[in-house]
Amino acid sequence: TIYGFASNKFTEAGIQNPRSIQVPKLIEASIARGQGGTVGAGKNLWNNVHIDDVADLYTVLYDSIKKNPSGTGHGREGYYFGENGTHVLSDVGKAIAQTLSKHGKGTADSIPFNPEEVEKYLGSFG
Secondary structure, eight states: OEESOOOSHHHHTTSSOSSOSHHHHHHHHHHHHTSOOOBTTOOOEEEEEEHHHHHHHHHHHHHHHHHOGGGSOOBTTBOOOOOSEEEEHHHHHHHHHHHHHHTTSSOSSOOOBOHHHIIIIIGGGO
């Protein structure tokens, strides 16, 4: 999950999404359903990274490629990931449920979406 908001000519023109979609989609689905939850048990572990850290990674890679094109691994010789932490999706579902509950929607417990709700509220994102 990349968190933070991108701000550039593409986002300003509306042709690039300025934010990640996983957590916002789960929040939107939970609001529409009236109850916070996850798809399945929510045991999946996600890496996360701030958008500025991804930009820094791209800058380091670009500078390395420009300086030494054959010395910067790519393909089987170099595959790059940026991350600075992890989260379990069930924790996100619990936080959404607790926040909605404080605002009078649903309970503070994260309740998994059933298959029909996944289709109705998340569609292809579920």
